[in-house]
Amino acid sequence: MPRRLRCGVLTVSDTRTPETDRSGAFLVQALQEAGHHVEGYSIVPDERDAIETQLRAWQAAGFDLLLSTGGTGITGRDVTVPVIESLLTKPLPGFGELFRMLSYQQVGGAAMLSRAVGGLAGRTLLFALPGSRGAVETGWELLQGQLQHLAAEAQRQGQP
Template identity: 50%
Template sequence: MADREFIPVRIAVLTVSDSRTLAEDRSGQVLVDRLAEAGHELADRAILPDERADIADKLRAWIADPDVDVVISTGGTGLTGRDVTVEAHRDVYEKEIDAFGTVFTIVSMKKIGTSAVQSRATGGVAGGTYLFALPGSPGACKDAWDEILVHQLDYRHKPCNFVEIFPRLTENQRRK
């Protein structure tokens, strides 16, 4: 990894919860702490209730913000009626990163066994911004960050990573 210089990315963290406040947001804080430890920048942080339209609107606002490279949400990925984060993410995705959910499930299986089937973690891209929806538990956020995102958001990670293809995410929008 020494042959490449680290490139920090600007990450917004969204907690989806009907009941948490910033002071009680352990999962969001896990992500904030880990991204800072890795050398990245916290671009913004918010808490929203489980309302699909509001979540999608916030994602769109961050996608449009040139100071946000990545959005990570936590919460609302389960199976109950109020869990609408995945649907909100998919409302804004241009492309889904199908393997993200698969790899997250593999990581989760090692920790919580077959209970991993209850998570609908997802990832995608829109407007040149990466978006990831993680479960609302601090453990799930640690697992997703420590096992997947810390590597894929590090330009030095080989054989490939999300950072090195940032410039190409919007190539379809360039003039020919």
């Protein structure tokens, strides 16, 4: 029987609202359609403290999976990746590598601009996706078939 994961979706943006957040809405819907329970959805500005505070709160609440979208570019305001990296206890570099490989097939060399990253933050799966709807769909394509296995491994034999 597939495990129903407790999930949080965080959109990092200075401009998105619940009405215009197509990427976050896609993730919420995709997770629900896959049988998971989205217990948290939030939009925060591109600010380190806001991102970290929300992710840590969901992690402390025992969420199994946290997905963020946005703030992964290379501008000065894009701080999602360093925040995520600071929370990871076991990075999964293959996620970013595969994400960029799939993205290259879709957008060519622009895929090198992606800083998609993910891994384990204690017992919580944590992944940062770019903000575009296409990139989020690519990330979901990569993650959806692996979530049960990832969640089982995250809970196995304890984590720091």
